[in-house]
Amino acid sequence: MIENSPESAGPSRRTFLAGTAVAAGTAAVVGASGALAPDAAAAGHFPLPFQAERLRVLVTGDAGTGEKPQYAVTAAARRLHAADPFDVAVGLGDNIYEAGPNGPDDAQFRSKFEKPNTGLDFPWLMTLGNHDNTAIFPGDGGWLLRGDDEVRYHSRSRRWYMPSRYYSVELGVADFFILDLNPLAAYIPPFLSPEWEPGGHYMTRQARWLDKALAASSAPWKFVCTHHPYANNGPHGPAGDYDGLPAPLNGDAAKAFFERHVAGRAQFLLSGHDHSQQVLENVSGLRGTRQIVSGAAAKTVNKPSTKRFRARYENLHDRGFMALDVTPSTVGLTAYEVSPDRPRATKAFETSYRKN
Template identity: 40%
Template sequence: MSRRLLPLLGLLLSACAPAVSGPVRSLPDVTATLGVPDPEHLRVVVMGDQGTGDGVQRRVAAAMGAVCQQQGCDLGVGLGDNFYPAGPREASSPLFKTRFADIYGPLNIPFLMVPGNHDESGLFGGDGTDARGAEAEVAYSKLNPQWVMPGRTYRAPVSAGQGGNLAEFFAVDTSPLAAYLPVHRASERPGGPWDAAQRAWLTGALQSSSARWKLVLGHHPLFSNGKHGDAGHYDGLPFAFQRGDAVQDLYGLACGKADVLLSGHVHALEVFAPQPECPGTWTAVSGAAGEIGGGKVGTRKAAAGFFGQPGFMWLEITPQMLTINIYTVAPDGVPTLAATQEIRK
């Protein structure tokens, strides 16, 4: 569907959408249990927007494997759009095998997964309106322990032995908060009971965490110089539910409390130091593990930015430092360390 038609269609559907009301029910505080070899040294490979099933996805996956073999990997992160053009509705779909298990199984590490707007497709691929796609991904986590997604919203602490947790990851579902059309479930629309419940969960989870490093995982970015832009201004669309106002509000709860926001959606590799709108928190976009279309549009000052190139990130976390390494992947599959950013405590 043409992006030019989205404002008109959004206006028509939003005018017909029922009012959002009802009590706010707490989301369950779901925890994924992780085991790592060294609780004070964590190595994480981060991919996003990978689920194309084409040669780019496979080439990046092979490059990730090469880096993991050389540098070591304890954990993976998948930042959404795990399937293009649309996610499956059943955990038994063969897409889980061909787009994930066959490609990333050889890495032999668990992946913390979050859903993206293509995973939650409804009327057309990528509209982000149907949470049944995310629920199928949650169900698949019971079939394949390498795919870690016990809920659409969950936390994953990494123990540091007697010293508490070295790191904790907080996964959120941003797709209903920036859908191109009103989402099917009225209660999950921005400002509704589900949105309020996810905000309350994230606030409480961050507050109760004693982790040395706190990282929030969501598909849509807070800041980006790519084609979608910043939250609250996505794609230059006119309606608050399309442009990500609620995504901006959700991430705002993590500003100054989380150390890093990790996201995809924009098919680029970007790192931003804490911004005036979100002091105390770094932002990293890793959305080039399959889809790579779109160049630089914005002018926000970035610590690093790579567009039109496939790639991924590799994080190294110790009690004193979190290091973000950006790898781009050449047509011959060779990964190149393109940028490094150290964050110290």
């Protein structure tokens, strides 16, 4: 996500974003070729999918800085892993700050993912964020082909799991559906590109795939994972009102996608983008799907909540991560807060959900 600037800087940034979107010549910036297909050979490096009667999941987002706060968060996660091991992690995008990788062999993969996550040796289901698709300025989301470098890294890592830009993984008690909604929420929108534009080939294929995959899933629990949230009380705002920008930069197309293809079809929507942690429920438009935001694995917004959506828990000031404990009948969710100076996890919120 784009760094949240002081309130006084907001209007100029919005003007810049809107102006850039019009002037960039987006088809040339974004490119028109298709996304990478899944790499079946690379998937053989990982013990996925697998069948589990109990699943423990580490949930982080917006982590990839390679700086001290990220290390504090991963150190805290390692302590929990030593006491009660995680089976898998979900990385909710913005994996390589500030502007994404330069090829699949970029040293940033080591400095901003592998080294900070030393000892957290299990598959990481990775999601693409807007910073991972940077074109002109960090986080503009305007060079969607840059994200393919992260797909290619899948075959080079024992942790990083991203066989395609969007994909699903069956884990017994839960299925995870990793989406790429960047074409619908880019600050430099991909107009004039039949492949990437909101109604183009890529999003049409992804929507058809998701509809079929969710309908075919027999798992007790379904988690849809995206970088951009549908509902959000932080400064980035919700879909349809991202950053207070005018349409189409406000994520109107993302809002429509969520409502048409996700709402009511999965129990949980896990998102990052906003550097905060939020547990939101009864969100109008999601038809019972619960919105969880976990984007504080390296940065914070340190701003007050908008209180736009009812939150059971929210923290816009501290770094942290979440853990899921999944059984056939229940999902336990725990939110942890972490200080950069004390790499221990403080349990800040705990709840559980039971199958109807």
